[in-house]
Amino acid sequence: MNDIIIEHSKFAYEDIKGIESVFINNYPVVYILYNKSENKTRPKAYIGQTVHAHRRMKQHLEDKKRKQLTDTLLIGHAHFNQSATYNIETNLINYFIADEQFSLQNISQTTQTQMHNYYQKEYYNEELFENLWEALRVNGIAKSSTDVLKNKDIYKLSPFKELSQEQLELKQEILDFCRKNLSTKDHQVFVIHGEAGTGKSVVLSSLFNTIQELSKDKSSILYKTDNYLLVNHGEMIKTYQNIANSLPHLAKNRFEKPTTFVNKYTEKQADIVLVDEAHLLLSNKDAFNNFNYQNHLEEIIKRSKITIVIFDDKQVLRMKNHWDRDRLSEMLDGYQSHEYNLTNQFRMLASPEIIHWIDSFVQKQVLHLPANTENFDLRIMKSANELKEYIREANIMMGLSRIVSTFDYLHKKDGSTYYVDEEGLNMPWNTTDSSITWAERPETIDEVGSIYTVQGFDLNFVGVVLGPSVDYDEEKKELVIAVEKYKDTGAFSGGNRFSDINERNNHKEHIILNSINVLMKRGVYGLAIYAVNEKLRNKLLKLQEERDELNE
16 A cells, blocks of 8 residues: 555645645646535545646646545556556446545546556556555545455446457447437337346446436437436436436436326426336237336337337246247337347356356256356255355355245235245345335345345345255156246236147246246355255255266
């Protein structure tokens, strides 16, 4: 920490001009401009980097937006270079958003560049940054540790997160699509396909922030555009709204549920509407949820000049969300549309063999267990207690580790407590009555989540309970699904459209398998599986023994 130079001064030119510390003036530096609010509103801050500190501070002092800032921190180091300071600036913005102490004045670069590798990047990105962050905590500028912050969803979905080359190209393509088609008379649709963990929501968060910034930019064709990001479930909308608290051009009322948006825009049209997880949109009338039309997506497109849609048919979890690629293509036939496929897996640090094993499992094939890797642990548990101990130890070690279950256990929204596997695991589940997302609440280490509490979110380690509906057929040598044992009755509502009972049951089975896919792909570093049914548990344990013997 002694190598880091931090100079504090008032945000006034005479004070800054007097700083002559070596490695501050005319060297690459990072800086933080901020104030200390004395009322209930969040104090404001601006984070930047420059090679000419005095000149840059003078420019900021002439900027009307910076008038309310009162203090300056200049951060230097003997070995800073511009790649390092740019990297540290980006990291500081992401951690400040997650720390939720300041409302930032930063805007993203319209043309964002991918962060490249540079000499000793790991040192600057990890060791030096950790020392800098601890120094900021000592100075009262930051509150939580980086270990805590990096596990928060608002950190993972920060619009300033570094994007891959594929993600950057997609973002730029969509921005060009919006600029080109904003003034056209026809409704335009851009569809992003991508399976769980391919970084769809990260792109969406970054994209929407930039669109909203451009809507305030008088020189942009998107100036004064009326834009929304539609989010299908409550846990995810909490994350986006919390991000909005920290950034200048995001407002909470720009994040809506699909039905709320449709009912609000009955006689007018928005400009650009982004739809997160469009595979969860209703495909039938649902009076219970105040949706009185026939198709969510069609109604959204009618109310938007441009609609940006994220879609994954492997995450369809309800029969009233009757979506697959064929039905999507059929519905889009009447519109001008463009499609893009995201392919790279970003969430799970698992090998391709482990990903293939999960993909095969949710197609009812129980294959030989692949070997674990240095970065990912796949294991089968003998008992519910073993699963609990494993996840609790993982949570102590890495944080953000939780148990989730297939929806094979009773749950009602009546304020009562319901339990998963009372004779084994015996833990309460599915609690969402909080402004904090389920997995980030410390007490949920003693609870069980469902697809409705974790879909779209990362966990470090996930323990998956395969309940009574999931078993193994020893004769057919495949997974067997007992749809009658699945307790998520809401998932099967709308199934009356299938006149053939076999077709109806096939769709129910497909929904259960999709839910298993969602649950098994939550963990970044590990997946632990406990099967309640003895036949399936014994089959998986035998495969684990064979794998371990082979590895020895």
